[in-house]
Amino acid sequence: xxxxxxxxxxxxxxxxxxxxxxxxxxxxxxxxxxxxxxxxxxxxxxxxxxxxxxxxxxxxxxxxxxxxxxxxxxxxxxxxxxxxxxxxxxxxxxxxxxxxxxxxxxxxxxxx
Amino acid sequence: xxxxxxxxxxxxxxxxxxxxxxxxxxxxxxxxxxxxxxxxxxxxxxxxxxxxxxxxxxxxxxxxxxxxxxxxxxxxxxxxxxxxxxxxxxxxxxxxxxxxxxxxxxxxx
Numbered sequence: 001x002x003x004x005x006x007x008x009x010x011x012x013x014x015x016x017x018x019x020x021x022x023x024x025x026x027x028x029x030x031x032x033x034x035x036x037x038x039x040x041x042x043x044x045x046x047x048x049x050x051x052x053x054x055x056x057x058x059x060x061x062x063x064x065x066x067x068x069x070x071x072x073x074x075x076x077x078x079x080x081x082x083x084x085x086x087x088x089x090x091x092x093x094x095x096x097x098x099x100x101x102x103x104x105x106x107x108x109x110x111x112x
Numbered sequence: 113x114x115x116x117x118x119x120x121x122x123x124x125x126x127x128x129x130x131x132x133x134x135x136x137x138x139x140x141x142x143x144x145x146x147x148x149x150x151x152x153x154x155x156x157x158x159x160x161x162x163x164x165x166x167x168x169x170x171x172x173x174x175x176x177x178x179x180x181x182x183x184x185x186x187x188x189x190x191x192x193x194x195x196x197x198x199x200x201x202x203x204x205x206x207x208x209x210x211x212x213x214x215x216x217x218x219x220x221x
Binding site for chain 1: 212
C-alpha cells in the first residue's frame with residue numbers, strides 16, 4: 001500500500017538528548033514537510049523539502065535539523081537546543097501539481 | 113504575517129442542526145484546503161478548492177471558496193455524532209500549506 005510511515009509512534013527524550021524522527025513515503029512524491037502540533041493549536045511548519053538534497057526552514061526551525069538524501073526519506077532531528085520539544089510531530093508529502101498534502105500518522109514526543 | 117483564522121474555534125451543536133465554519137486567510141492564494149483530525153490521530157484531507165467560486169460536497173459537508181473575500185466556508189448539514197472532530201483549513205502561500213488553529217466540533221444527541 002502507498003503511504004507515509006512515521007516512526008516511532010511514541011518517543012521519550014531526556015533533557016539534553018538529540019532524537020531523530022523517521023518519515024518514509026512510497027508515493028513517489030517530490031515534496032516533503034515536517035509540522036509540529038501543540039495541544040489546541042494548528043500545525044506549524046518546521047522544515048520542508050521540494051527535491052532531494054535541498055530543504056528550507058519553515059516558521060519554527062530553531063532547534064531542529066533535517067536531511068533529504070533520498071526521495072523517500074525525510075528524517076527530523078530534534079536537538080538539545082529545542083527547549084520545549086514535547087509535541088505531536090507530523091510528516092507530510094505532496095506530489096507535483098496542485099494536490100493536497102498527505103500526512104503520516106504522527107510521532108508523539110515527550111521530554112522526561 | 114501570513115494568517116489563517118478560523119471561526120469559531122470551538123463548536124458544540126445538536127444532532128440534526130446546520131452550522132457553518134468560517135476560514136479567513138491573508139494571502140492571495142487561490143487554493144484552499146480542508147482537513148479533518150480525530151483525537152490523537154493524523155490529518156485526513158476533506159476538500160481541495162482550487163479557484164474562486166469552487167464548491168465541493170461530500171456527504172453532510174460542503175466547502176466553498178471566495179478568493180476575492182479571502183474566505184472559505186465549511187457548511188455542516190444535519191449534523192451527526194460521527195462528524196465530531198477538529199477541522200482545519202489551510203491556504204498555500206507558495207511553498208507549503210499554512211494552517212489555521214482548527215475548529216473543534218462536538219455533535220451531541
